[in-house]
Amino acid sequence: MSQRAQRQKSARRCRRTTSMSGQLAGFGDGAYDRGMDTREAAQRWADVWERGWREHDAVGITALYAEGAFWKQHPFRDPEPDYLARVFAEEESAQCQFGTPIVDGDQAAVPWNAQARLADGGTENLAGVSLLRFSDDGLVLEERDFWNQSLLLPSGNCSAMAVRSPRGKRVRYRAQRRCILCKLACRSLHRAWPTGADG
DSSP, X not given: OOHHHHHHHHHHHHHHHHHHHHHHHHHHTSHHHHSOOHHHHHHHHHHHHHHHHHHTOHHHHHTTEEEEEEEESSTTSOOOTTHHHHXXXXXXXXXXXXXXXXXXXTEEEXXXXXXXXXXXXXXXXXXXXXXXXXXXXXXXXXXXXXXXXXXXXXXXXXXXXXXXXXXXXXXXXXXXXXOHHHHHHHHHHXXXXXXXXXX
């Protein structure tokens, strides 16, 4: 091969390498850098909720959600638009901890638990997980909460416990101590959450 042909081949290789470098640079500066980082968005959601729950900061928590976001606060209840206002009004104080988000694509699962002192003197322990889906700008588009609670009654020394019948068809709420508040509360629980009749 002549020297001229070698120079032309080298020039073509150089132009091709430069073109590929430009494409890679564009790729690096593109969607992955500019797009939403789900892990970062989920961690921000957890941090704001952990602080906001303790401080009853409904405004700060609401700012995490996109306009028109879907939020189902309990798997067996309809979404409640004024949920935060109602719950914060019922609480005197709360301590909560949010775990590390588990992320997949634009979705995340965040475990959490909380201990709340209620305005009526009672307390409740909560444990749950929130399933989240985020928009491109890191706001929550959809949230579905799954949780359970342990209720301590206002008397302080007494509590109600759920007792399942031997056949497993009915849950009875039984007072652990002979306290009129416990007995009244257990009756209320039966009326609020009927679970079927014994067979």
